Amino acid sequence: MRLLIVEDDPLLGEGIQAGLSQEGYAVDWVEDGEAADTALITNEYELMVLDLGLPKKSGLEVLKNLRLKENDLPVIILTARDTVEDRVAGLDSGADDYLTKPFELGELSARIRALLRRRGGRSSPVISHGNLTLDPASHTVTQDGKTVDISPREFTILQLLLENRGKVMSRSRLEEGLYAWNDEVESNTVEVHIHHLRKKLGAELIRTIRGVGYIVDKT
Ligand code: CA
Numbered sequence: 001m002r003l004l005i006v007e008d009d010p011l012l013g014e015g016i017q018a019g020l021s022q023e024g025y026a027v028d029w030v031e032d033g034e035a036a037d038t039a040l041i042t043n044e045y046e047l048m049v050l051d052l053g054l055p056k057k058s059g060l061e062v063l064k065n066l067r068l069k070e071n072d073l074p075v076i077i078l079t080a081r082d083t084v085e086d087r088v089a090g091l092d093s094g095a096d097d098y099l100t101k102p103f104e105l106g107e108l109s110a111r112i113r114a115l116l117r118r119r120g121g122r123s124s125p126v127i128s129h130g131n132l133t134l135d136p137a138s139h140t141v142t143q144d145g146k147t148v149d150i151s152p153r154e155f156t157i158l159q160l161l162l163e164n165r166g167k168v169m170s171r172s173r174l175e176e177g178l179y180a181w182n183d184e185v186e187s188n189t190v191e192v193h194i195h196h197l198r199k200k201l202g203a204e205l206i207r208t209i210r211g212v213g214y215i216v217d218k219t
Pocket of ligand 1: 007008009051052053054
């Protein structure tokens, strides 16, 4: 799951990036509105956390632009000023949720999970697929009721595949979910993680579509 954080306060930006990375997200962090535009063009994200008061270009403009292009990326806006007008303008410009500073990282992270869940068309926080369940909040996977030992990156790949059931996910799309800019991409890692997932969960779950990518079929 790759997230974009747009925040010009270095302490806050760094804190959010560190906290969410620890939860297994690949997190890119930029500090102004123009850099946000560039990041949105160059990468595919699952969600954006967007401060409204930004240098070069306001968060509101970034958001309006994104929606003009009919991009439905889930967006949580951050606002320092506790004014109703700010939040209303943000929501009217296409934000899905908002947080007023200061906030607890735990709340941001719960709102992120809720939005990703809704985006996947789920009302339940847990993803079920056959005898498998995947819980994004606790980062646990169970099969036939038993917890499966799974690494954070394997978890991310499995979550992306399950949330996109019936769609082929290319290797590069899965890689994007695993790595942020600062991380070094190791070659063959997606293949290695898929190999481990098949060993742990059974060979049939994830199908290889030769030359295209991987798919989990709808049940
Ligand atoms: Ca700001």
